[in-house]
Every structure is written in structure tokens, then in C-alpha cells.
Amino acid sequence: MATQTLTIDGKLVTARPEDTILSASKDAGIDIPTLCYLDGLSAHGGCRLCMVEVGSQNRLLPACTTPVREDMNVSTSTPRLVEYRRMIVALLLAERNHVCSVCVANGHCELQSMAYALGVTHVRFEYLSPELPVDVSHDRYGMDHNRCILCTRCVRACDQIEGAHTLDVMGRGVNSRIVADMNQPWGDSVTCTSCGKCVQACPTGALFRQGSTVAEMEKDRTMLQFLVTAREKKQWLV
């Protein structure tokens, strides 16, 4: 199939037939906010931050999973979308205990920078303040459920890139939790290879390296894309 042309935010852009609205926008230098999407992993469609308006259609579409079509007219940041995004980030901040000042990821957190970028200065929702454990049974890494936003990047990295599928989600709704193996302490997991890809993928301070200072807690989020490109295209692009 031939290349497609479409309009994103009034700008005429080209896209490969296999592109999604998100990847086409990225190529064209148009930034669509995301939290659960990460280059190198399959699209999840869960955070709903990348919702865009297409044409005069009232139904919003997630940019990360919607394929491009010829002559599509996409708007990525109408007032309605921005308002929804603010509300989604506020919902996340109220859902668990996101206390940046005492968080290991302070300054390197995607949720934090997203809140700043969208101008979320106050939360009108009730803080749920759940009591959640921190799992530091692993030798090198830790899992703090208080900071988890359930984006499942770690689950997908573990399954799709490392192939271990140590991590998964248990429970449902607001009670969902990331678990190692059959919900046992991470350190007791027999499948974990300690590769740390989950830690690199995590957008917040939910997964962290033990022994690193806050200033050192920078994560390499391009690592997964690098691995995928190396494996599939045999190209070592840094």
C-alpha cells in the first residue's frame, strides 16, 4: 500500500500505511501526551491521554492504536481533550500515594512532568490514600505500589522484550496490583532474570534501583527501542 497523507493539527503529514496516529504525529514533530505507550513495546491503549478527535466524529480515538487513514483530519489538543487529560492525570494523582517530595523518582518522573505540562496545579478529587506495601525483597530492585499507575509497561517489557513474563497484573479495577510470578515476593521469583528492563520502562518511582540516590534515578527509556531495533533490523542505533 502506498504512503498516506493526512492532516494533524492543520499540518499536512505523510505516514506509512502501518503507522498509527501517534507514530505519524511523532514523525511530524507533533507531541501527543502518553503514559502507557513506550517505543519498543506493544500499544496498550489504557492511559487514554493520547485520545484525539478525528474529523467531525464525536467519538474520541486513542492515537496509539488507531491506524492512519488517507485524508484523516486529526486534532490533538482541543480544549476538550486538554480538559480530559488534566482530569485523567488528576485521577491518577488521587488514586495512590504520589508524594513527589519523598519519591525516588522526583525530577525524573513522567507522571510528574505530565502534571506540570498539563498545568495540573490542584486536584479536586478525594485522595484515596490506599495503604500499599513496598516490595524490596529483590536484591537489586524495588517495587513501590504507592507510585504505580498500572500502565503495564513493566509487564509488557518483561514479557515481550525479556521473554520472562515474571510480572503481571492481579485483581481488578482499583484493586489491581502488579505481581511477580504467582503473587510472591519479587526476590523469591524463580523466573525473574534481574535484567532490569522493567525498571527502565517504569514511568514513575514504582520500580527503582536500590541504592541509587534520587539524583541518580534517571531511567533509560530508549533502551527497549534500542534492543528491538537491534534484534529486528540488526542496526545498533544509539
Place this chain on the structure above:
Amino acid sequence: MDLQDLRELAEKERRSQAPRSIRCCVAAGCTSANSMAVLDNLQQAVQDAGLKDKVHVSPVGCLRLCCEGPLVATDPDGHLYHKVAPGDAEAIVAGLGNGGFAARRGDAASPFFALQASVVLDNCGHVEPERIETYIARDGYTALFKVLREMSPPQVVDEVTRSGLRGRGGAGYPTGVKWSMVAKNQGDRKFVVCNADEGDPGAFMNRSLLESDPHKVLEGMAIAAYAVGASSGYIYVRGEYPLAIARLKTAIKQAGRLGLLGTHRCNSPFDFRIDIRIGAGAFVCGEETALMASIMGERGLPTPRPPYPAEKGLWGCPTLINNVETFANIPAIMRQGADWFAGIGTDSSKGTKVFCVTGKVKNTGLVEVPLGTPLRTIVEDIGGGVPGNGRIKAVQTGGPSGGCIPAQHLDTSVDYEALGQLGSIMGSGGMIVMDEGTDMVDVARFFMTFCMDESCGKCIPCRAGTVQLTHLLTRIIDKVATPQDLELLESLCDMVKNASLCGLGQTAPNPVLSTLRYFRDEYTSRLRAGGVVRRALALPLVSLS
């Protein structure tokens, strides 16, 4: 088996029927009221009276008036007995042919029965769900033979399209269009899936149908498989329906043994096997993409559509997913023709619909009426209105995805469009009647709590949004909410509705929106004055580079 064998089997079964019969309901409702003991005693009483050759006692499916169960009917007397105790068996047998047993006799000609129409439920309460012969004796599986011998797959699809049948699971998508999509999509394999994951509070249509007449659903699926070119099918039943599962298993086994399902079914070159998959209690698995994930052995999480199941469904193959009741309509359409079916109902909503009338209403049970019947007829004439001369305040349709229709709109015709205009939906058929004493905000909170508990947790608007909506509704009920809370409730409803991933989240705000639309004063009268409650954010006040 070929058509001749089928006809002979039907004839044999009809000949063997005794001149008199006593039908005892053994669907879940009556069974839980001890109808199995009633059945045993009836059989014993017939034997004791020496009437074994003259009277046949049959365990049948739902006799519809569930609130009066255990129900027993006698033929050809036409009596219907209510709340039959095991001890009544002898009196019922003694009353055969001579006026019946007055103490338990109900009115079989009451509006509850007289105003109903039967297409989907025509066998319910007549066939024995665990004996395929009784289904065959009532022209069962003749539609399948007709289709396999006389029609091409496109003709079958065309017949369904012309009938105007729309999906009975809730959304009302034209069934013929769905079949046509699956038929036209290319794939190495294709699947037919029956969605029997009925989870709406107060809805038991599919359960009753599967417990009463499982073969009708199997026949509908077999016809669909031929039309779209599928060779295997799944019935996804929720685990909470053990009786339906057991009867389906028996039915599949019996149909397979007679060569009606399986390899070279009905002596034709076509194969079709059906397997049962049992749900583990997640409401979200009624959503088709989550249902497919569950069938494939994965976590029951929805995925964004497109791709639709008709294009990429089970294991990436084109998959047809229809509701139990949709499949149950198919044999009748094939036997009696699309024009006959299209003659029932309204211009855009054809055929009949089964509803479960429950709540503050005299006659609770299973009701089948032509689409376009006024809501008032269903709840006041058939349902008998509120017990003790109370007044109806609202009728909730469509379960947690639907809305409340207030009493002033009771004359609305029950069809897909009219219910949609009122801010509710047809849904799968739950119909909960509420009287004047009902607190509508509490109703909204009940459904929101349900959605919160059943949210899968994949997308944020549904996972975290339903929790906050429940909290806001609780604040309103506790009279601590401010006008700003109500404003926040409305804007959050808007976001959850538009940004959620699947139907569960997208429709979760509907009960709130519809009660706000018709009973806004119940919300506003509980608000207290006050400013915006803003919670300080725990983000540090340093700028990030």
C-alpha cells in the same frame, strides 16, 4: 442423520406422548423454591394413582411467572398452579380432568400471559430441556436442515438481513450486517461465539432460555456457522449459571450423538462443533473483546476496536459474536421467513424482545412482547403495577449501562430508538420497576458501585473515575456535597463516558446522567452551600527542566 430420520424421530416422540401431561418448571427460579421435590412427588403420585400410561409428568423450563414458583401446568386442562408445595402433588393429580386443584390454581388467562407474544420463548415450558426428542417433536432442527439443503450461505445472510433482526445483547447492531461482515472477511478459520455472560443486575433472560430450551440456541449457532463459513463455535457462559451449563453440556452431547453437530453434521459436507467456555465471574467479560481474550485463556481485558472481532477475533480469525437471544431468533426466522419476522415490531425494531420484569412490581418474571409495545403495558398490565396500589416512579432498563425512565414517559414504545432518546438503552432486557419510595441518587450509586467493582482496571477513566464518581454520589447522599461537587460529578461523567476504553466505562455514567436528567432535584436538594474543595497537590515547587 438426514431429514427423513429427523421426521421419524419427531413422529415417534409425538405418538408416544400421553393424552394428559403435567409440566413442572425446573428452571433455576423454581428449582430454588424446591420444584425438584414437587416433580418427584408428582411422578410418585401419578404412579400411585395407576395413571402411568395416561399421564406424563415432564420437567420443563421456565413457565415465566417466576414470583409464583414453583409453577406446575397441566394439559389439556390448561391449569397453572402457583407456589406448589411437594405435598400438593396428589391433589393436582386427583384434579386432572375434573376442575383441577382450586387451592393453588392461578389464572392462566391473566394479562400477564395474554399480552405476551412468543417467538424466542415458544418452546419454554413445553420442551424438556434435557431431552432432545421433545425439541425435535416441536419442529426442532428442521430450520437447520432447510438451510443446509435448500439455501446458500449468502441466501441465509440475506434472509437474516431482510428480517431486520438486531442484536439482543444491548447495542442493537443489525445482525444481518454483522453476519455479512464475517462471511465476507477472509480467514483460514472462522468462529461463531455465543455470548451468554449475562451479568446485569436483575437480568435472567439468557439463563432462563438456556435452562429451558438449549437446543434452540445450538440450532441458531449451527445456522450462523453455515452462513458465515465457521467450523467451530464457543458458548461463553458465566460460571454462576451451573444449571444452564449442565443442560447445555447435555444438549451438545445429545445433538452430537444424533449427528446434528460435529463432523458432517446432518449428513452434509459441513462440520461444526460447539464447546463451552465458563466465565470466572467478571462482568467485563460480556464485552466482546474481553470475552474473546477469556476464551483464549488470557486475562479478560478488553482491547481497543478496531479491529472488530468480525475482522480479527479469536486467534486473529474472523469471529461472529451474538447474544443468546439473537441466536434463539434464528430458527424461527429460517422456518417462517424474514417477512413473517419483519411483520412483528416497529419500522426499525423488528421481532420480539424478552424482558425480566423485576423490582417493585406484582408479577415478576420472564416477559416476551413484540418490540414497540408501550412500556406501560409491560409494567402495569403484564407486570401488574406496584403491589399495594403504590405508584411507579421510574423503570430502569439496560442494567448498569442503561438509565431510568420516569413515570411520565411510561407510554413510550419500547424500541431501540425511543429508549435511546430517553437517555436509556434497550440493553439485554433487564427491567427494574421502582416505586415512589425509591431514592434515585441511591439507585445511581448502586449501579456506579457495581461498575467500580467490575471495572477491569485497564484504562484510567473507568478504573479511577468510577471510584471518584461513587465517592461524589456518597457525598451527595450524605448531604455534605457542595454545588461544585455536583459540577465535578457532571464533568467527570462526561470524561468517563467519552474517554473510557470499552463499553463498560463508556456507559457507566448513564445511570447518573439519566437520574440527573429526570430527578435533578433529588441531587440539588441535598447540596449544602460552600466553596470549592481543592486539595493541594503534593508536587514539589521546583521547576523541572
